[in-house]
Amino acid sequence: MCSAGRRWGRRQRALLWAVLLAAWEAAWGQLRYSVPEEMPKGSFVGDVAKDLGLQLPALRDPGVRLIERGRRQYFSLHEKTGYLVTAERIDREHLCERVQQCVLRCELIVEGEMKFYEIEVEITDTNDNEPRFREAEIELQMSEMTAPGSRIPLAEAHDPDSGRNSLQSYELSGDEHFSLAVQAGPGGDQRPELVLAKALDREEAAFHELVLRASDGGDPARTGTTRIRVTVVDANDNAPVFSQAEYTVRVPEDVPVGSTLVTVMATDADEGLNGQVKYSKGAITLLRNLDFEEDDFYELEVQAHDAGALFDTAKITITVTDVNDNAPELTVSSALTEISEDAPSGTVIALLHVLDRDSGSNGEVRCMIEGDVPFRLQSSHGSYYSVVTARELDREEVSEYNVTVRAADGGSPALQSSTVLCLRVLDVNDNAPVFAEERYSARVAENNAAGALVLTVRATDADWGQNARVRYRLGEGRVRGAPLSSYVSVQAETGALYLRLWVLAEDGGAPALSSNVSVLVQIVDENDNAPQVLYPAPAAALGSGSGGAWSGVELAPRWSEPGALVAKVVAVDADAGQNAWLSYELAKATEPGLFRVGLHSGEVRTARSPQTRDAARQSLVVVVKDHGRPALSATATLSVVLAESVAELLAELGSAADEAAAPGEPGGSLTRWLVLAVAAVSCLFLAFLLLLLALRLRRWHRQQLLPPASGALRGVPVSHFVGIDGVRAFLQSYSHDVSLTADSRKSQLRFSASASCCDTLPARPLPDEPAPLLGDEDTAGAIPVDPVAPSVSFWVHIFSTAIGPGPSGPC
Known part of the structure; x- marks a missing residue:
């Protein structure tokens, strides 16, 4: 009962060890199978x-x-099926002749997972x-004087099988004079010896026939035999004897071919021919190159015979030592x-x-x-290595790698081998586009053709391909409710237009990366x-005239001094900068030399005093040009009436009105309307004189109250200043004589400026014009009174805005 329990305990422990071994192999990714040799393919x-x-x-993936x-x-x-099968018939004796346990190893590579599994098959x-x-057949000679009990070594049988299937026993049959003894060798092998059991007698039997049988332990057992023929010879008392039973x-492995590996020595105690020794193998020399990796152990048998057919046997064991003659194999x-x-x-x-x-160290890599x-x-496990990334890669820095892996052994000198891994780095969209410039600007002409090129922005992306x-x-964006692309700003000093845009550069990655740049377009x-x-x-406003002409009637007394202001042509240009600088020229006049026009002011002044021979009606054509390339221009036509008295003035105006009247309208009716208009204007003028007198008295009163150092502008009414673009521009007023123009549909009053009014600051004379011949500021604008003319004269003040250097050009 106790023995049965102990046996069961041993079985449990054996089963436990088997389970633990299987778990360890599974944990390390190893499989172990066992298959008999000589199995058919598949x-x-x-x-x-x-x-x-x-x-x-x-498993069907090519990467497995x-x-x-x-x-x-x-x-x-x-x-x-996923089965591991044999690819051909396996002969264990051919693979592992002197190895007790024959194991073949292979690896299963799964490339997609970068894993490997070791498989061992016993x-x-x-x-x-x-x-x-x-x-x-074995031929032996024995002297009839050989003593019973003498032993003669016999050749061993060889069985390449292992375990119980290998050689197990010898058996001798055929003669009572001999028996068999089996000795155990140094390596555990069995060495048969022929033992003389009974003395020989040549005269009785000259030959003895024996059969030596060798059997293995298989089921059924296999046997091999050899025939032994013993010849009985006359007395030869001593057999040769080797100096040692086994030579090691x-x-x-790199010993040269022809080298002597070992020399054996045998001696014979007999004399004469019986003492002469003959070696079946004596000096052992190398016939071909050794290779430790193919076979590291050799075993030879040497016999020494004398002349009397007696012999001795010795065993030679040759061990091949490793030399570092193999470089590491890197696969x-x-x-x-x-x-x-x-x-x-x-x-x-x-x-x-x-x-x-x-x-040994030669194989340590x-x-x-x-x-x-x-x-x-x-x-990795076993003799495997994994090449892994040590840090993150950057394709923009290095796009391809040639990784050289070198393997060296521990020999002296060391042998080495290498392999190169070619690796291409694939791009990831990790770089946004970068503009060539931090900011772009361009100058674009207005009125350019649709689709005209403004400028080119360029951005580069360090990525590759689609990225x-x-x-x-x-x-995108809006400024004050308007799209960003339509946002325009104007520079007040120059009038230049600037269009600010943001341009985005976007790559083709997923997700896309982008960057932007500010573009300033002028x-x-x-x-x-x-x-x-x-x-x-314009003539069109008066109901007559051509499309490009301008017309008007101005009044000038014949006693005007040179430089007296007759009229002012006022023009503007919608362009900006130099294209809006205007200049004025007198292109045509009825009396050349009588009038001149300020180049930049447009003021029409008398160049000399009018004379009696000068026509009462003067026609002036003023050309206004800008400074563009090419220059554009417009014309203004002025009609100036020279008159000595009111009667002459009315006569000239009446004739002008008659000429301007329509053919079907009576001239007398028009004259009556003109007279009524002059009377109404005279009444208004008298009222204005009273108002002017009150204003001058008020001014005189203020001058008495303010100190002299108060400044020249303190007496100027605030109404004479108007804000334009943040600049207070002073108003100029001119005294005008009454003039009349008429056409077929309406009558209008026209006035020509003669001088600055006394209640305003005098205008600064232009550089290209002479200063007016005026007295003090109170009388500079007065028109002298002819003693012969009627004593009735009147003044009408028209306020007009002084034109600055913007549209009229620099002064």
Whole structure:
């Protein structure tokens, strides 16, 4: 009962160890199977898919490969079932002749996961070989004087099977004079010896026939035999004897061919011919190159015979030592050719297998990565290494890598090998476009053709391919409710127009990255607007005249002094800058030399005093030009009436009215209307004189109250200042004589300015005009009174805005 319990306890422990071993192998990604030798091709070895938990569709991926490191492939992976099967018939004795446990190794590589699994397959022995002797017949000679109990070594049988299927026993049959003894060798092998059990007598029997049988332990057992023929000879008392029963020698694998490895020595105590020793093998020399990796152990047998056919046998064991004659084998089991630049640190890019066929320190391999590259080696299980990223990659810095992995062994001198991994870095949209300039500006002429090129902005993207394709668009936004693209600002000093835009450059990545730049577009004025004459009024407003002409009637007394102001042509230009600077020229006059026009002011003044011979009605054509290229112009036509008295003035006006009247309207009716108009104006003028007198008395009163140092402008009424663009411009007033113009539809009053009124500041004379011949400021604008003329004269004050240097040009 106790023994049964102990046996059950041993079974439980054995089962537990088997479970732990299987769990350890599974944890390390290893599988172990066992299959008998000599199985036909395609025989089942193990269910890899089930044992590794792999899906069958994944096994059909070309990236799943089975790799064997030997010269021949003994296994394959069945794609449909996931089974590991034999690729050919396996002979264990051919693979592992002197190895007790024959194990073949292979690896399953899953490239998509950058994983590998080690698979070990043990090839178990089958009794497919019988014991065999080297010779089918053995010839022996023994002296009839040989004492019973003498032993003669016999050749051993060889069985390449292992375990119980190998050689187990010897058996001798055929003669009572001999028996068999089996000795155990140093390596545990069995050495048969022929023992003389009964003295020989040559005269009784000259030959003895024996059969030596060797049997293995298989089921059924296999046997091999050799025939032994013993010839009885006359007395030869002593057999040769080797100096030692077994010779052991160690030689390096690179020993040259023809070298003597070991020399054996045997002696014979007999004399004469019986003492002469003949070696079947004496000095052992090397016939071909040794290779430690192919075979590191050799065993030989040497016999020494004398002339009397007596012999001795010795065993020679040759151990081959390793020499560092194999460089490490560096194999790329799996590798990526492309990697995204945003791959995290530690991403596996290659799986390497390292193998050195040497042993000891000669087979110890160290691997390293050459150069300053963002990769490192990571040791995996067994002889595998993983090449992983050491940090994040940047394609814009380096787009391709040639990673050199070098493997060196520990020999002296060390042998090494290398492999190069070519890796292309794939782009990720991690760079926004960058404009070539921080800010753009351009000058654009107005009225340019639709679609005309303003300027070109350029942005570059450090990414590649679609991620580097830059597209441009205007930035969105609104300013004061208006779209940004329509926001225009005007510079008050120059009138230049500026259009500010934001341009966005956007790449083609997903998601897209963008950057923007401010573009300042200056609208450059073009001279596309001709000057417009504001005064005198256009002929179209009067109901007559051509499309481009201007007309009006001004009054000038014949006693006017040179430089007296007759009229002022006022014009503006819608352009800006130089295109809006205006100049005035007198293009045509009835009496040349009588009048002149200020170049920049447009004021028409007398160049000399009118004379009696000068026509009463003078026609002046003033041309207004801007400074554009080409210059644009407009014309103003002035009619100036020279008169000595009111009667002459009325006569000239009446004739002018008659000429301007329509053909079907009577002239007398028009004259009556003119007389009524003059009377009404006279009444208004008298009222104005009273008002003017009151204003001058008020001014005189203020001058008495204010100190002299109060400034020249203190007496100027506030009403004489008007704000234009933030500048207070002073108003100028002119005293005008009454003039009348008439046409077929309406009558209008016209006035010609003669001088500044006494209640305003005098206008600053222009540089190109002489100062007016005036007295003090109170009498500068007065018109002298002719004593012969009627004593009735009247004044009408018209206030007009002084035109600054903007549209009329610099003064």
